[in-house]
Amino acid sequence: MDSIRSLQTTEAIQRISDSVFVGLSHIVGTSQLVAMRRDMMDISDVVDNQVKTSDEQSGMVSGSIREGLRLKGSDIDVMYWPHNHRVIWELSQSQYYNTHRQTLILCDCSESPPGFTLIYLLSPSMVRDIQRACVRMNNKYYVSSSKYTQIFISESSLPYNPTPHGPCVSGTYRTTEYDSAYCFASDFWPPSAFQWIDRCLSWPQPHVVDDIVKNGCHFVAIGHKLGNHEDHEWRISFSKAEQKLVYAMNHCQFLTYGLLKLILTEIINNGVGDDDKLLCSYHMKTAVFWVIQQNAIPHWCPQNLLGGFWVCFKLILKWVFEAVCPNFFIPGNNMFLSKIHGVKQHQLFERLSELYKKGLAFLLHSPSIRSYIIDVLYNPRNFICTDDHTLISEDEFDRNLFNEILSQYAIPGKLDIQICIRYLHTIEQMISSPLLTQYQVIMLQNMTSRSLMNTAFIFHMETCTPDNKLSYRADKMSSHMLKLAASFGYITDMLYMAMYYYKTLRYVVALSIIEMIKFKLAQPYVMYKYIDAEMYTEAVGGQSWSTKMRQVVLYHARLDKGIHYISELIPEQQSSLQNNQDILFIPPFILLYMLEILCYRHVDTMRAQTALDDLQTLVHYDQEQIIDLDFRDISWQILGICQQVTGNLQAALYSYQQSLRQEPFNKIQAATEMRIQKVYQGIN
Structure with missing residues (x-):
């Protein structure tokens, strides 16, 4: 009991905050890890979208994965939108487009609640499925959100069986849950969110605000449950803006966001049925945004992490009591409306009130951070180092980096020579950019290796011919590409050379490569399922990631x-x-x-x-x-x-x-x- 009471003293809270900061850095990630993840996601999206042709759908990973969080059980949110369709807010904005190449869609917010809108075609769409999703009202062809979702579910080529889930279609691919939102994009900032720009006096910085505004918004396929046109309305989505706001947080603020997500999963929603999970991680993120912008915490630092968390928690409690959760960009959009009211609202408020009465001691119910609190209670004089650079070893960071590279490189839906060449050409144009981070360079290196391997095998398949001279030239090119790929790829990439030489009946050559691979695999510092940290550091410590990738990484x-x-x-x-x-x-x-x-x-x-x-x-x-x-x-x-x-x-x-x-x-x-x-x- 005494140890629990000590959670209420200022000194104890500061020390526990330091300890929780360290724990969250291990669970959520250090600032270096988070920066690396974001850079990887960013460059992957850029390459993928540049490779696509104008009639293909653009896409981006959104949500907590994109923001740099890697919490257990997190799903992956992906947004897709037709590249050759653009939504505008007023007719004068049509001057910025070539209407022969792009279909324009106009917003009609006149009958929709804040944060929602109807959209209608200004000219017939070049995409058959979009035309099929239209309904005629007032002599205009409005794109129906419900029809749009139904069509994409029925004709989806996604590698899982999708089902409707709010504005998304959801499913599980292997062991990962996906939420895919089919939406439309606008290059313009919504007029209903102009007041948000004026509100940004202290946070985020002006250059961040400008970047957010110039990137516009999206429209996801779901209407307001209490609106007049629920089946046809679209919700204004600020996913890209939110991503940039999370990027603009300092690391302590970001860990506070991570702590709120943990508490939501492990305490608030623990043991609660899906229908009774009224709060979601989006509400947690919104609370952090409001608290940061309102300067409710003057100084965000490790010692004050729990102070920031407590202010956010109290704000959420207040929102539940009032049944009002104002959208950060359009406050008139109450995100609790139609969801948190009546008996369920009362039950949720009672549950949160019980936690509030316990004070910060309720965090002891979180299995993820409980040990970090108990360590301080039993060892109050232990020194706690919160220096971000000391919280993770070189081999741990490298393992995270190479895992991230492996998970980021997406294979195109259809592989042919033209797609492979476009990938290589896009990477070639980007690789010399001085704006690339060190993480993005190594990511592009791996993309190059993978693209070369794909090109080599496809080129061999497509040029397999009785013409000996042509086959010889094709073989020389494929062999050269595979050797080049293996020269700066993972150890595993040498296996593709061995497969190619076996496929082309050169068994002795393939066996010589196999012997080289076996020699590499016999080294005690190879990074695979397990790693000898001491041997790894001795062998490649301090060397470039490019060198490490070639010499020690196996997948x-x-x-x-x-x-x-x-x-x-x-x-x-x-x-x-x-x-x-x-x-x-x-x-x-x-x-x-x-x-x-x-x-x-x-x-x-x-x-x-x-x-x-x-x-x-x-x-x-x-x-x-x-x-x-x-x-x-x-x-x-x-x-x-x-x-x-x-x-x-x-x-x-x-x-x-x-x-x-x-x-x-x-x-x-x-x-x-x-x-x-x-x-x-x-x-x-």
Whole structure:
């Protein structure tokens, strides 16, 4: 009890704030990690959108992932909008567009609540689906938000089964939840948000305000529940502006936002049914925006983190009591309207009031930060260092950086030579820009490596011809691109060279590359599932990320849809693709052994059997040291393929059956069942 009371003293609160700051830096990320994540997201979006043609949809990742948060269970929010359609607020703005190339849409806010609007076409849309989403009112063709969403769900090519979720379509791709919003973009700032510009006296800085205003806004497909045209209205979205506001926070403010999200998940909404989760992370973010702008906290620093959190929490409590949550850009848009009222409002207020009465002690109910508070209570004299640069080691930061690179590079929906060339051309134009950060340079380097590998395999597929001279030239080009990609890519990227040489029947060359890879993998400092921090620092500490990427970084191999790497894995790629999985993931050691077995079958059968024995031992006895649980399906499958091609049908049958028993991460069951049938035919 005494320790709980000590939470109320100023000195204790400051020390606990320091400790929670350190804890949140580990959970949410240090300022360096957050800056790196944002830079990666930004450059990925820029490249992706520049590669797209004018008739394709533009897109951007939004929400907390884009803002730099990486909290467990966070979903990914993505916004898509037609590049050749633009929304304007008044007819005079049409002068800035070529109406022969772009379709203009005009807002009509006359009958909509604040923050919402109707939109209608000024000329027929060039996109059939948009025309289909129109309803005729007052001799104008209004784009109906509900129809628009229905059409995109029914004709979606997203790699998951989407369902409506507010203004988005939601679904789960592998283990990640996605919210995709199909919207429209405007290059102009909404007139109803002009007063926000005048309100920005102290925060954000004028250059941030100017940047936000010149980037306009979006319109997401959902109407106001109490409006006259709920099925047809669109909500004005400030996602891009909010992203820039979060970027404008200092790190203590950002961690306060992260703490509010944690508290929402772990305490406020813990054990509450989905229908009763009235507060969401957007309300938390809005509270932080208001508190910062109103200067409610004079100094945001680690020692005052809990002070800032408490002011935000009290503001949310006030909003719930009044049933009014004013939108940060358009305060007249009450985001609690139609959602928090009556009995549910009273119950939520009572729940928050109980937490408020406990004071900051209620944070002890958070499993994520509880230990950081208890450490101070039991060791009140311990020194707490809040220096951001000391909170994460070099190897930890590097692992985060390379993980981020791996997760950011998006494969285009359709792969062909023209798309690959556009990627390479776009990257070439950007790579020399003095405005790039060090994180973006290494990201572009990885994009280049990946694009070269895609181009090499596609070029070989498309130029496969009886003309020996043409085939020779194409092979030289593909080989050169793969060597170039491997020269500055991950260790894993050398596997693509080995696949190519196996595919083109140069088994000895492929085996020489395999031996080089095996030598690299034998080094104790390789970064894969686990890392020896001491050996890593000794081997590559202080060196460039480019050097580290080539020498020590190992990741799972990715076989992209539309590219046939080796014939032995085509059924697995096709099965995965039929289930809307556009990438086949394979652990590097598994693919390495597979290639070694396939090559040695043509060179040295004894060594092929030795490699097969090694693969079998790995798959049978690995305890998630090398093979992730997600990749057990493809690992057993590849073992079965290798056993089948070497004539051991009974062992192959067992391996395929084991593959079916694993978590179907790669969705290869159809290929497995087909292979089982062939094995039965061979046995009988």
